[in-house]
Amino acid sequence: xxxxxxxxxxxxxxxxxxxxxxxxxxxxxxxxxxxxxxxxxxxxxxxxxxxxxxxxxxxxxxxxxxxxxxxxxxxxxxxxxxxxxxxxxxxxxxxxxxxxxxxxxxxxxx
Amino acid sequence: xxxxxxxxxxxxxxxxxxxxxxxxxxxxxxxxxxxxxxxxxxxxxxxxxxxxxxxxxxxxxxxxxxxxxxxxxxxxxxxxxxxxxxxxxxxxxxxxxxxxxxxxxxxxxxxxxxxxxxxxxxxxxxxxxxxxxxxxxxxxxxxxxxxxxxxxxxxxxxxxxxxxxxxxxxxxxxxxxxxxxxxxxxxxxxxxxxxxxxxxxxxxxxxxxxxxxxxxxx
Numbered sequence: 001x002x003x004x005x006x007x008x009x010x011x012x013x014x015x016x017x018x019x020x021x022x023x024x025x026x027x028x029x030x031x032x033x034x035x036x037x038x039x040x041x042x043x044x045x046x047x048x049x050x051x052x053x054x055x056x057x058x059x060x061x062x063x064x065x066x067x068x069x070x071x072x073x074x075x076x077x078x079x080x081x082x083x084x085x086x087x088x089x090x091x092x093x094x095x096x097x098x099x100x101x102x103x104x105x106x107x108x109x110x
Numbered sequence: 111x112x113x114x115x116x117x118x119x120x121x122x123x124x125x126x127x128x129x130x131x132x133x134x135x136x137x138x139x140x141x142x143x144x145x146x147x148x149x150x151x152x153x154x155x156x157x158x159x160x161x162x163x164x165x166x167x168x169x170x171x172x173x174x175x176x177x178x179x180x181x182x183x184x185x186x187x188x189x190x191x192x193x194x195x196x197x198x199x200x201x202x203x204x205x206x207x208x209x210x211x212x213x214x215x216x217x218x219x220x221x222x223x224x225x226x227x228x229x230x231x232x233x234x235x236x237x238x239x240x241x242x243x244x245x246x247x248x249x250x251x252x253x254x255x256x257x258x259x260x261x262x263x264x265x266x267x268x269x270x271x272x273x274x275x276x277x278x279x280x281x282x283x284x285x286x287x288x289x290x291x292x293x294x295x296x297x298x299x300x301x302x303x304x305x306x307x308x309x310x311x312x313x314x315x316x317x318x319x320x321x322x323x324x325x326x327x328x
Contacts (some may be wrong), residue, residue: 004203008255018189019176022230023248024197024220050201050216052256070269073214074203076262080254081166083173090162094155097264101151101271 004050006074009043012055016082020053033061040065040077050074055082056089063066113292118299126296130289137281144274147209151267158260165257168250175243182237191231191240197221201255210268213263216255 010020014029021027028043030036036058043049044065051079052075059079066077079090116122180188198221206215229244 001291005200006203007198008304015176018192019172019243019247020196021195022112022192022244023197023251024199026149050214051124051255053254053258070265071204073212073262076214076265078261081169081173083177086166086170090166091159094159094162094261094264098152098155100269101148101275103275 006048006050008051008053009049009075010053010080011039011043012053012080012082016055016084022042025053030058033058037062037065041068044069044075044077047074051076051078053078053080056082057082057084057086059089060087112288113295114288116292116296118296120300123293123296123300126289126293130286130293131283133285133289137278137286140274140278140281143209144271144278147211147267147274148272150208151264151271154260154264154267158257158264161253161257161260164252165253168246168253172243172247172250175239175246179237179239179243182239187235190241191236192244194230196230199251208263208267209270211267213266214259216259218252218255 001108008025009028009031011032012018012027014027017027017029026049028039030039036054038052040052040062042050054077056079059066059077069075069077080092081087081090114126155224183191200219200221202217202219204215204217205212207213229241231240233241
């Protein structure tokens with residue numbers, strides 16, 4: 001097993017993410033989807049981050065960029081709710097994994 | 111009935127029989143792999159879902175704390191207090207092999223030895239709401255990292271399951287029936303050739319007997 005030391009990045013609107021700065025994560029304030037796409041590509045390709053948290057709002061806007069990193073071990077790109085509240089993208093994403101694997105939604109259809 | 115484009119010879123027949131056994135064995139193994147992957151995947155997804163629900167609700171309360179803090183403090187003061195972190199979190203990335211799927215394992219470590227040493231500001235000019243907010247976010251961090259790991263695992267496993275499922279289906283519904291049909295076709299063709307040469311021989315024998323002894327077999 002090989003080990004690499006990497007950091008955690010948070011991308012989102014500055015209101016949602018400034019708290020993460022205080023606890024020692026790297027933050028990248030960003031407001032538009034286009035800006036976020038560039039930013040994501042830059043920091044994901046730099047290969048110094050193991051996890052990149054994106055606010056849900058931006059997460060939905062950078063689908064194309066995200067798909068480039070799906071097959072790779074790192075970075076893990078994970079949606080988190082911002083100050084504007086929870087849009088349910090995170091759970092929907094899990095659901096889409098189940099659908100991809102099983103062929104239909106068998107767990108969450110309650 | 112779909113058969114392959116091959117010559118109906120004994121060589122081909124034995125080759126195809128060998129390929130069929132390999133395909134059947136491969137199919138069985140891939141099916142087992144798929145079932146085991148699926149079992150582990152469903153456990154992972156359930157765990158990830160629970161953790162996500164928890165993290166999302168706690169994150170919402172963290173955000174509420176921050177909103178409260180920003181209500182009591184000026185924006186500049188708030189930013190100044192937060193923007194010079196004392197702590198730096200690094201992740202050790204290892205890998206773990208689940209049924210040939212390489213998945214990441216994250217272990218976190220902090221720059222200073224005391225994990226609780228988080229407040230990057232003096233307490234004199236900040237509100238206690240901010241302390242609450244930072245503290246609850248700090249407590250949430252291990253869960254966030256765990257969630258990231260779980261969801262990445264789910265993502266990678268679902269891709270692998272899809273691939274394996276396709277392979278299993280293509281073996282089960284396309285490759286194996288095609289091998290079976292072709293083998294059947296070749297063996298029938300060979301038997302047919304066999305019968306036709308046998309009747310031809312019998313006919314020739316009759317003709318020879320007839321010629322030599324004026325004697326008919328019937």
